[in-house]
Amino acid sequence: MYEKKIPKDFSCGMSITFEIIGGKWKPCLIDSINRGVRRPSELAKKHPLASKRVLNLQLKELEAYGVVRKIVYPVLPPKVEYFLTEVGESLLPLVTMMENWGSDFMDDFYKSQENMHTDPIVKEQF
Amino acid sequence: MYEKKIPKDFSCGMSITFEIIGGKWKPCLIDSINRGVRRPSELAKKHPLASKRVLNLQLKELEAYGVVRKIVYPVLPPKVEYFLTEVGESLLPLVTMMENWGSDFMDDFYKSQENMHTDPIVKEQF
DNA sequence: TTACATAGGGATAATATTATCCCCATACCA
């Protein structure tokens, strides 16, 4: 965490939603925790492309916003588990919908990447 | 546009969805265009907090991905209109859902910002 | 002793995104 210098405008719902799930790995974390992957080490194995550092940071934010709850067992070696709160569960339909839309759009997406520079339509008459 | 150096991983739908609507003003633009605000100058007036520069950039990306279609009328002063494509319209339920979720969560959100540093739960017995 | 597993975070570098400012072109109007 560091101090933000550009004040964020949270007047519309969209900006809040993005603040909550806008991190690179947050939706993945929510999904994984929901599927029963609860411990940090397990989450790290599940997302090898993400550094542990970032996963920790994003879990911390999710916890701060009440999306996940963290349970620390006072044992050694340490044991920690994350669970979705009610708020976190209420995000699941949204996360699912975003995942599904992206999957459906995937084919078009790759095509649009090929011809990235198409000319705009110019209407000659109107 | 500039060359990205960290290759993005578009293997899951979520990452694609974020690529499409992940910009700061993209959901706002999609929503506004859907509501009939089609011309760049109108969009700029509707979103005074955004610089025209960024709006242009994000409109360009939306166009490149086939979310909006740009129509240029060859007149002076210039006239341009943006419309949602089918793909763009298919995003509307998602955008609406994100907006609604954020609005519903808004109260909790402000509370969670007040006590941002809560202690994690420590289970003494398990 | 050494290594391992576990969870966490400091310090810094790299990259990505957005903000700011200022310029272009052109028809019209006063």
Next chain:
DNA sequence: TGGTATGGGGATAATATTATCCCTATGTAA
């Protein structure tokens, strides 16, 4: 001539986000 409206973008600065590396702590097992 000078100002206005319109759409667009270059150059650069500021900020935000993520990546990399490496260190802490501790009980257990080899």
